[in-house]
Amino acid sequence: MKVAVFSTKAYDRRFLEAANTDHGHELVFFEPHLTSDTAILASDSPAVCAFVNDQLDENTLQALANQGTRLIALRSAGYNNVDLTAASKLGLTIVRVPAYSPYAVAEHTVGLILTLNRKIHRAYNRVREGNFSLDGLLGFDLHGRTVGIVGTGKIGVLVAQILKGFGCQLLAYDVHQNPECEALGAKYVKLPELFQASDIVTLHCPLTKDTYHLIDDQALAQMKQGVMLINTSRGALIDTNAVTEALKSRKIGYLGLDVYEKESDLFFEDLSEDVIQDDVFQRLLTFPNVLITGHQAFFTENALKNIAETTLSNITDIEQGNPCPNIVTPEQKIAA
Ligand code: NAI
Numbered sequence: 001m002k003v004a005v006f007s008t009k010a011y012d013r014r015f016l017e018a019a020n021t022d023h024g025h026e027l028v029f030f031e032p033h034l035t036s037d038t039a040i041l042a043s044d045s046p047a048v049c050a051f052v053n054d055q056l057d058e059n060t061l062q063a064l065a066n067q068g069t070r071l072i073a074l075r076s077a078g079y080n081n082v083d084l085t086a087a088s089k090l091g092l093t094i095v096r097v098p099a100y101s102p103y104a105v106a107e108h109t110v111g112l113i114l115t116l117n118r119k120i121h122r123a124y125n126r127v128r129e130g131n132f133s134l135d136g137l138l139g140f141d142l143h144g145r146t147v148g149i150v151g152t153g154k155i156g157v158l159v160a161q162i163l164k165g166f167g168c169q170l171l172a173y174d175v176h177q178n179p180e181c182e183a184l185g186a187k188y189v190k191l192p193e194l195f196q197a198s199d200i201v202t203l204h205c206p207l208t209k210d211t212y213h214l215i216d217d218q219a220l221a222q223m224k225q226g227v228m229l230i231n232t233s234r235g236a237l238i239d240t241n242a243v244t245e246a247l248k249s250r251k252i253g254y255l256g257l258d259v260y261e262k263e264s265d266l267f268f269e270d271l272s273e274d275v276i277q278d279d280v281f282q283r284l285l286t287f288p289n290v291l292i293t294g295h296q297a298f299f300t301e302n303a304l305k306n307i308a309e310t311t312l313s314n315i316t317d318i319e320q321g322n323p324c325p326n327i328v329t330p331e332q333k334i335a336a
Helices: 010-020 058-066 084-089 102-118 120-128 154-165 179-183 191-197 217-222 240-248 279-285 301-320 330-335
Strands: 002-005 026-029 047-050 071-074 093-095 146-150 169-173 200-203 227-231 252-257 290-292
Touching: 002 010, 010 026, 010 301, 047 301, 058 084, 071 301, 084 093, 084 330, 093 301, 102 120, 102 154, 102 200, 102 227, 102 252, 102 290, 102 301, 146 154, 146 191, 154 169, 154 179, 169 191, 191 217, 217 240, 240 252, 240 279, 279 290
Parallel strands: 002 026, 002 047, 047 071, 071 093, 146 169, 146 200, 200 227, 227 252, 252 290
Antiparallel strands: none
């Protein structure tokens, strides 16, 4: 099947081409994001392959459907950027990669926690400049600290597993309790209790209408003074302005982000020669206790290989009329 691949980077191309030897699809790579303006690039492609910051809103989907596209293969787990209701009305099938390496994201999450706590990023720079002073690098033992995990699906439960190894006390909140998480000793509590009791709050739930700005002024007010907040899930789980105020008042003692609510204008691009216009993002970068990575939690060889293989298998399944376990429906959006 001819597949128009949007938001392509060299690494996407390398892994998709390698996996395609088993599938034989005609892959056409485009660097731009998919929007209603760039949809024209897919004009003769029955399938489109999209990533996290492609805009699959009603206008884009309508443009694709008008051109004959029937299948959208997301090379991501999250699908918050897709108007599933519009897709269903237009007869577009949406497939995704539900799990490619939950380990990659869980391990990156713990990397952010360790780096922020022990200030490894600051120590790296100091030592390279011959500054061996320890002032300002004081951390705390993770052992015995309470970590609140919001969302205990595939990634959340792995974070629980790793942190149990550190000797942390685990609290959890989810709309569905996961017995695997309970078996690790995590205690499910209501969200306010999790916020009140946790030294570290880490977010692993999807972005839905229920979780949009889950971390707002009210949630922050319930948290411990000096709490560590980690978000490797989706940017809009956090109200960035509220978090900025909480950093200024020192309510938040540490902030680790791999995602940002307006990341689509920034992440995955080299903007080092540009003047970044997003003042909210730039303000975050001024805090010494904020660590931001540019949506790289998924970025391991294992994950890219799995993403490429599952994406192309999904396309093959749909093309051949085989049952495909990775179809996303509007009902799932409500359930998620
Ligand atoms: P999953 O579907 O296995 O787990 C999500 C969990 O969140 C489920 O247990 C679900 O019941 C729970 N949940 C749903 N609504 C909730 C709510 N309102 N409150 C609390 N919990 C709720 O998903 P997985 O694989 O663990 O991924 C989690 C998120 O991580 C994804 O939605 C995605 O946004 C993000 N992600 C980020 C990546 C990155 O590179 N930074 C890469 C992959 C995923």
